[in-house]
Amino acid sequence: MDKVIIAIDGFASTGKSTLAKKLSQHLGLRYVDSGALFRGITFWVLKNGWVSDDNLNELAIEKGLDNLNIFFDSVTNILSVNGIDVTEAIRSKEVSAQVSQIAKLSFVRSFLLNQQRQMSLRAGLVMDGRDIGTVVFPNADFKFFFTAKPEVRAQRRLEEMEASGHQANFADVLKNILDRDRIDSQRKISPLKKAADAIEINTSELSLEQAFDLLIAKINTK
Ligand code: CDP
Numbered sequence: 001m002d003k004v005i006i007a008i009d010g011f012a013s014t015g016k017s018t019l020a021k022k023l024s025q026h027l028g029l030r031y032v033d034s035g036a037l038f039r040g041i042t043f044w045v046l047k048n049g050w051v052s053d054d055n056l057n058e059l060a061i062e063k064g065l066d067n068l069n070i071f072f073d074s075v076t077n078i079l080s081v082n083g084i085d086v087t088e089a090i091r092s093k094e095v096s097a098q099v100s101q102i103a104k105l106s107f108v109r110s111f112l113l114n115q116q117r118q119m120s121l122r123a124g125l126v127m128d129g130r131d132i133g134t135v136v137f138p139n140a141d142f143k144f145f146f147t148a149k150p151e152v153r154a155q156r157r158l159e160e161m162e163a164s165g166h167q168a169n170f171a172d173v174l175k176n177i178l179d180r181d182r183i184d185s186q187r188k189i190s191p192l193k194k195a196a197d198a199i200e201i202n203t204s205e206l207s208l209e210q211a212f213d214l215l216i217a218k219i220n221t222k
Contacts, residue, residue, distance in 0.1 A: 003123060004027070004029060004141045004142075005124055005125060005127070005140040005141050006020075006125070006127070006142045006144075006219075007132035007137050007143045007144070008128040008129075008132065008144045009128070009129060009132050009143070009145050009194070010144075010145050010146030010147060010192075010201075011147055011148070011177075011181050012157075012176075012177045012180045012181055013153040013154070013157040014147060014148045014153060014203055015148070016128040016129075017033050017128055018208060019208070019212060020033070020126045020128040021033075021126075022212055023212070023216075024126040026212075026216070029123075030074035030123060030124070030126070031074055031077065031126050031127075032119055032125055032126070033072060033128060034112070034116055034130075034136070035128070035129055035130075036072055036079045036087075036090060037072055037115065038099055038102065039090035039091075039095050039099050040072075040086055041065075041070065041081075041108055041111075042090070042098050043086050044064075044070075044081050044082070045061055045064075045102055046094060046095065046098060048064065051098050051101065051102065056101060061105065062105075062107045065107065065111050068081070068111075069083065070082075070115070074125065088164065091164060092166060093166065093167075096176050096180070097176060099180070100179070100180045100184055103184070113136060116136050130184050130191075130192040131190035131192065133195035133197075133198050138195070142218075142219055142222065144198060144199050144215065144218075145198040145199070145200045145201070146200075146201050146203055147200060147201070147203070147204075148202060148203045148204040149204045150177060150178060150181075152204045153177055154174035154177055155170070157177065199218050201214060
């Protein structure tokens with residue numbers, strides 16, 4: 001497929017990234033995890049001590065962005081922040097706990113919006129996130145919106161975290177997922193919502209293979 005853009009949005013831990021990656025490989029397109037970019041900025045903000053539970057140094061973040069170099073490699077899926085590989089580090093509990101506060105900031109969103117759009121200039125891609133079909137690529141060729149029961153999502157995320165060596169428990173993971181869904185859906189700029197022309201996919205009862213087959217079927221019948 002040439003210069004095709006596929007947008008996959010939806011709630012936290014609904015399987016977007018796994019399926020977007022699989023779909024990109026199947027179709028020979030590049031894959032971009034836009035959430036990794038927001039997580040990367042959050043990691044950098046935490047590292048600089050600019051955010052805690054009751055304090056957010058917006059001025060320092062906005063100024064710091066002038067010198068921030070953040071890069072998602074769509075071939076290796078490695079995320080680097082100022083040249084350092086933070087692919088694993090951005091999955092920590094600390095980053096998950098703060099990312100939605102950082103993703104609300106208008107200057108963070110416009111900084112990443114440019115970068116996301118530039119990635120589409122050379123070739124087609126599959127990008128997953130929250131506002132890809134609504135704001136980043138409103139003219140995407142295909143748009144999907146993923147949902148699933150919160151308990152199913154928390155269980156999947158817990159297993160993913162444990163497999164990659166991050167300590168977690170079910171209740172905390174569920175709470176983080178619900179908190180992020182609320183903040184992401186309620187924010188003023190680019191809130192998480194289904195684009196009018198997106199196809200909704202509920203992955204609660206679907207295996208990875210079933211969800212993948214469904215996506216391919218929808219793409220082939222459009
Ligand atoms: O993989 P998971 O569903 O946990 O989330 P993610 O894709 O890694 O995104 C982490 C957070 O980044 C989300 O909860 C949003 O706050 C933010 N985000 C966003 O605001 N817009 C995007 N396009 C992607 C992520």
